[in-house]
Amino acid sequence: MLSPLVSFTTVDWLPLEDAPTPLPSPSASLDPNTVTPGVTGFVVTALLIVAVLILIADMVRRMRRLRYRVEAREKIEAEIAADRAAEADATSEGMPVEGMADGSFDPGDEERGDR
Helix, strand or coil: CCCHHHHHHCCCCCCCCCCCCCCCCCCCCCCCCCCCCHHHHHHHHHHHHHHHHHHHHHHHHHHHHHHHHHHHHHHHHHHHHHHHHHHHHHHHCCCCCCCCCCCCCCCHHHHHCCC
């Protein structure tokens, strides 16, 4: 007697020749070369293409804005770092920093934009 593994792996028990045809069976009156989606299918496809193109254009625009914002932020941070480094050099050398006449610095200058 065969083991259960061998009996399930053999294909001899499948009745492939006696299998019924799938329903619904293809009709002989329809020619597959003349069946088309029609105007509705064309309109739906065209609208999908237009929607995808609009989404791509919007995504490119948003990515460009994001890149410009990052570049602007990096430029501003570099300018601030350069200003702070210049102020640190000036105060370490004992030179007056721009601000008040006696050389002291008013912290409110940065907030008001008086610099």
